[in-house]
Amino acid sequence: MGTTPLEAAKTMANLLANHLAFANNVPHLLESMRRLGMFNGQMDLPTQKNIAFPHxxxxxxxxxxxxxxxxxxxGQFCHERIDTDYFNISRWSSMERIGPKSSKKRIVYLGESVARGFFFDPHFNPVAVxxxxxxxxxxxxxxxxxxxACNGQFMQPMLKLAYDALALRPDMFILFAGNNWLEPASLWRETGFGMAxxxxxxxxxxxxxxxxxTWLEERTRAFIRQLTSLAETHHLPITVVIPEFNLLDFATDNIAGTPYLLAxxxxxxxxxxxxxxxxxLMQAAKYSExxxxxxxLIELDGGTTSTAFSLLARCQLAQGKKHEARHSLERSRDAMLWCWPLLTPRCPAVVRDTIxxxxxxxxxxxxxxxxxxRFTTWLDGELPGRDIFFDYCHLTAKGTTMVAAAMVETILERLDGGSTDFDTLMARAPTPTPEMIGRAHLFAAMHNASWGQPRELVRHHAHQAAQTPHQVELAxxxxxxxxxxxPGALCEPFPEILQTNDLFAIFRLADMGERRHDLLVDELTAAFQKSSPELADHVHQIRLRELGIARTGVDLLNPRQHISSWCQPETDWWEKTLYFSAYTQESRFLLVxxxxxxxxxxxLTCRIPEDARSMLQIRINDTLLQEITVSASWSTHRLLLPAHLLVAGKNEITLVWPVVISLKNPTDALVNLMLSGGISPPTLFQPLGEVSTFRAEPIHAESLYG
Incomplete structure (x- = not known):
C-alpha cells in the first residue's frame, strides 16, 4: 500500500522537527526544508510572484x-493635524490643516527624510521653495x-499613503524617495532562507x-508597477524623483574589516x-602603483568591501578621471549591502536603474x-559633494533649491503643458536665514560624526555652524x-532643550547614544572657541567626572570608551556578549x-582566533608602549603606563592586532544563526581578536582583578 501525501508530509515534518531539536547538520536540515516545500522550489532568489504589495x-x-x-x-470634509502623537510629530510636516479641494491645482507630495528637508525642516524645505x-x-x-513627506518612510506605507491621499482629489503626485527601500524586516522575511x-x-x-x-530589483519593479496602476486607473500624473548620493564627500569606506568566507x-x-x-603610496602620489x-583587493574580497573601490576612486579623481571615479564611488556605496544595519540610507544603483x-x-x-x-548636467560633470549635501543624501540650501526647481519644471509640464526655464525658477527661490543655515550645519556635524565620517568633514560643518552667533547656546x-x-534625555541640559519646543533638536539630542562622542566635542570646542572660550574646560571637567580615571580605575570596555559610530561592527546593538570582539586591525579606547x-x-585579558603565537602592539597616543605575545588561549597582561606618556584630557590607547585568521569553517554556525532568527552584522565579519578584560588603574589602586 502506497504512502498518502498526508503521511509523507507528517514524515517530513517529523524529520524537520528532529533536525531543529537535536541536529547540527545544516545541509540535511536545509534539504528537509526544501523537500517540505518551504522554499517554493527556489530558495535563493525572490521571484516576481512572491514580491508584491497588498491591494x-x-x-x-x-x-x-x-x-x-x-x-x-x-458640511465639508477637511483634515486637521493630530498633535498628541508626540513620537511621530517630528516626522511629518508642521502643516496644521488640509482644506477641501479648491480651484487650485493640487499636488500631493510624498517621500522620506530627503523630501522632508531634514536638517532645515520645518523652517526651510523643498515644498516651501x-x-x-x-x-x-x-x-x-x-x-x-x-x-x-515623512521621515523614515518605507515603501509599503508610502504606497498605502498614496492610495489614501486620493481622498484629497489631487491633480498630480510627486514621490521623492528611494533611500529607505532596503527595509530590514521585509528583507529578512522574504529572503532569509535564500541567504542561508x-x-x-x-x-x-x-x-x-x-x-x-535581486530582491531590491523585484521589489522596486513591483512598487513602480503598482504606482502605474494607480496612475492609469485614476488618470493621475505621477512623477518619481530618484535621489542622488553624496559621492564626493561622504566616506562609504567607514566600515572597516573584512567579511567571513573569503578563500x-x-x-x-x-x-x-x-x-x-x-x-x-597615496601620500607620494604614486597612483600608477x-x-x-x-x-x-577587489579580486581578494570579491567586491564585498568598500575599501578598494574608495581607494581606486581617490586615484582616479587625483588624475582627473571623473567619470571613472563616479563609477568606483557608486560601487563603493553599494558593495556592502550585506551588512545593511550598519549602512546609512541610500539609493543603490539597482534601485535607480530599475526605476x-x-x-x-x-x-x-x-x-x-x-x-x-540632472546633477551631472548641473555640475558640468563634477561629482556632488558638500555644497549639495549635508551628509549622505540630505540636501543643503543649494541642493534643495536645485531639486525644487526640477520638480516645479515637471509640475508645469505635466499640468500646464508649458515650462519656465531652470535659471528663472532658481532666481525665485527663498533663501534660508543665517541662523537656519548655522543650525543645519551644527546638526550635520553631529550626524556625520555619528556615522564615522572623517574629522575634516565634521570640522567643516562645525566651523560653518560657528559663523553665526545664534548657535553658541545649542552647541x-x-x-x-x-x-x-x-543617554541625552537624562542629561542636565535636556530640560532646557525641551523648553525650546524645537522638535528636531529634542529628538536628535535625546537619542544621543552611549558612545564615544569625542570627535564631535573636540570639533565643537575648537569651532566655538572664540564665542565660547569656557566650553573646552567645561567639557573637560565633565569628561573627568564621568569618563576619567577614578580611584578604582576605569573599565575601557565600556561602550563610551570605544564605540564611536553607528557603523562600527564592534557595537553590541544586536547581541550582548561577554567580551569585546575586534573586527579591525586597530581597536581604539578613550582614556581621560x-x-x-x-x-x-x-x-588586559585577550586572545586571537587561532593558536599561532603572535605579537599584539599596545600604543598610547600613537607611541608604542609594548608588544605582547598572544595566542588562541586567554592570557592576562599587566603593563605599566608611565605618566609622562599621558596628556591632560583625552588620551587614546590602541590595540594593533596581528592578522591571524581562524582556520575553522564558520559556514554551519552562520547558517544555523540565519535560520534561528537572523545574523547580526558583526557575525559576518572576520574577528581578529577578543578582549574579556581591559582596565586602567592608578598604580596605587587595589586592582579588582588581583
Missing part, C-alpha cells in the same frame, strides 16, 4: 492621512502642494549581496598586507526626475550632552586623565 483601496472622506484626521466643518517658485507663475487658478542557502553553498557575503540586489586565511592576510601598502593594488527602466518603457502617466543624471548644550555617560596623572596600570 489598497482608494481613500475617502473618512481616511486618516498620516498625522491628519478627517473632520467635518460646515516650490511654493515660492509657483507663486510667480501666471496660472489662472494657482497651485497648492500638500506635504505628506547562499552561505551553505559557499557564496559568502557575495551571495547575500546578490540576493539583496581562507591566505586571502585575509594578503588583503590586509595589500591594503596597508596603499597609504604611503596604487591602482593595481586596489584591483587586487529608470520601468518608467522609461511604461505608462505615459508616469515620469521621473533623475537626480543623478554648548550639544557638547555637554555628548561628553556625558547617560587629569592635568597631573599618576602612573597607571593596564590589565
Amino acid at each position: 489598497f483601496a482608494p481613500g475617502d472622506a473618512s481616511t486618516l492621512l498620516g498625522l491628519w484626521k478627517p473632520v467635518e466643518k460646515e 516650490m511654493e515660492a517658485m509657483l507663486a510667480e507663475e501666471p496660472a489662472d487658478t494657482g497651485y497648492e502642494i500638500i506635504d505628506l 542557502e547562499a552561505l551553505r553553498q559557499g557564496e559568502g557575503v557575495g551571495g547575500i549581496n546578490r540576493i539583496i540586489e 581562507g586565511t591566505i586571502n585575509h592576510s594578503l588583503w590586509y598586507k595589500t591594503r596597508n601598502k596603499v597609504p604611503s 596604487v591602482e593595481p593594488l586596489t584591483k587586487q 529608470r527602466k520601468e518608467i522609461g518603457q511604461g505608462s505615459p502617466w508616469l515620469s521621473m526626475v533623475d537626480l543623478p543624471d 554648548t548644550r550639544m557638547a555637554d550632552i555628548a561628553s556625558r555617560c547617560l 586623565c587629569p592635568s597631573r596623572s599618576d602612573n597607571l596600570r593596564l590589565a
Whole structure:
C-alpha cells in the first residue's frame, strides 16, 4: 500500500522537527526544508510572484492621512493635524490643516527624510521653495502642494499613503524617495532562507549581496508597477524623483574589516598586507602603483568591501578621471549591502536603474526626475559633494533649491503643458536665514560624526555652524550632552532643550547614544572657541567626572570608551556578549586623565582566533608602549603606563592586532544563526581578536582583578 501525501508530509515534518531539536547538520536540515516545500522550489532568489504589495483601496472622506484626521466643518470634509502623537510629530510636516479641494491645482507630495528637508525642516524645505517658485507663475487658478513627506518612510506605507491621499482629489503626485527601500524586516522575511542557502553553498557575503540586489530589483519593479496602476486607473500624473548620493564627500569606506568566507586565511592576510601598502603610496602620489593594488583587493574580497573601490576612486579623481571615479564611488556605496544595519540610507544603483527602466518603457502617466543624471548636467560633470549635501543624501540650501526647481519644471509640464526655464525658477527661490543655515550645519556635524565620517568633514560643518552667533547656546548644550555617560534625555541640559519646543533638536539630542562622542566635542570646542572660550574646560571637567580615571580605575570596555559610530561592527546593538570582539586591525579606547596623572596600570585579558603565537602592539597616543605575545588561549597582561606618556584630557590607547585568521569553517554556525532568527552584522565579519578584560588603574589602586 502506497504512502498518502498526508503521511509523507507528517514524515517530513517529523524529520524537520528532529533536525531543529537535536541536529547540527545544516545541509540535511536545509534539504528537509526544501523537500517540505518551504522554499517554493527556489530558495535563493525572490521571484516576481512572491514580491508584491497588498491591494489598497482608494481613500475617502473618512481616511486618516498620516498625522491628519478627517473632520467635518460646515458640511465639508477637511483634515486637521493630530498633535498628541508626540513620537511621530517630528516626522511629518508642521502643516496644521488640509482644506477641501479648491480651484487650485493640487499636488500631493510624498517621500522620506530627503523630501522632508531634514536638517532645515520645518523652517526651510523643498515644498516651501516650490511654493515660492509657483507663486510667480501666471496660472489662472494657482497651485497648492500638500506635504505628506515623512521621515523614515518605507515603501509599503508610502504606497498605502498614496492610495489614501486620493481622498484629497489631487491633480498630480510627486514621490521623492528611494533611500529607505532596503527595509530590514521585509528583507529578512522574504529572503532569509535564500541567504542561508547562499552561505551553505559557499557564496559568502557575495551571495547575500546578490540576493539583496535581486530582491531590491523585484521589489522596486513591483512598487513602480503598482504606482502605474494607480496612475492609469485614476488618470493621475505621477512623477518619481530618484535621489542622488553624496559621492564626493561622504566616506562609504567607514566600515572597516573584512567579511567571513573569503578563500581562507591566505586571502585575509594578503588583503590586509595589500591594503596597508596603499597609504604611503597615496601620500607620494604614486597612483600608477596604487591602482593595481586596489584591483587586487577587489579580486581578494570579491567586491564585498568598500575599501578598494574608495581607494581606486581617490586615484582616479587625483588624475582627473571623473567619470571613472563616479563609477568606483557608486560601487563603493553599494558593495556592502550585506551588512545593511550598519549602512546609512541610500539609493543603490539597482534601485535607480530599475526605476529608470520601468518608467522609461511604461505608462505615459508616469515620469521621473533623475537626480543623478540632472546633477551631472548641473555640475558640468563634477561629482556632488558638500555644497549639495549635508551628509549622505540630505540636501543643503543649494541642493534643495536645485531639486525644487526640477520638480516645479515637471509640475508645469505635466499640468500646464508649458515650462519656465531652470535659471528663472532658481532666481525665485527663498533663501534660508543665517541662523537656519548655522543650525543645519551644527546638526550635520553631529550626524556625520555619528556615522564615522572623517574629522575634516565634521570640522567643516562645525566651523560653518560657528559663523553665526545664534548657535553658541545649542552647541554648548550639544557638547555637554555628548561628553556625558547617560543617554541625552537624562542629561542636565535636556530640560532646557525641551523648553525650546524645537522638535528636531529634542529628538536628535535625546537619542544621543552611549558612545564615544569625542570627535564631535573636540570639533565643537575648537569651532566655538572664540564665542565660547569656557566650553573646552567645561567639557573637560565633565569628561573627568564621568569618563576619567577614578580611584578604582576605569573599565575601557565600556561602550563610551570605544564605540564611536553607528557603523562600527564592534557595537553590541544586536547581541550582548561577554567580551569585546575586534573586527579591525586597530581597536581604539578613550582614556581621560587629569592635568597631573599618576602612573597607571593596564590589565588586559585577550586572545586571537587561532593558536599561532603572535605579537599584539599596545600604543598610547600613537607611541608604542609594548608588544605582547598572544595566542588562541586567554592570557592576562599587566603593563605599566608611565605618566609622562599621558596628556591632560583625552588620551587614546590602541590595540594593533596581528592578522591571524581562524582556520575553522564558520559556514554551519552562520547558517544555523540565519535560520534561528537572523545574523547580526558583526557575525559576518572576520574577528581578529577578543578582549574579556581591559582596565586602567592608578598604580596605587587595589586592582579588582588581583
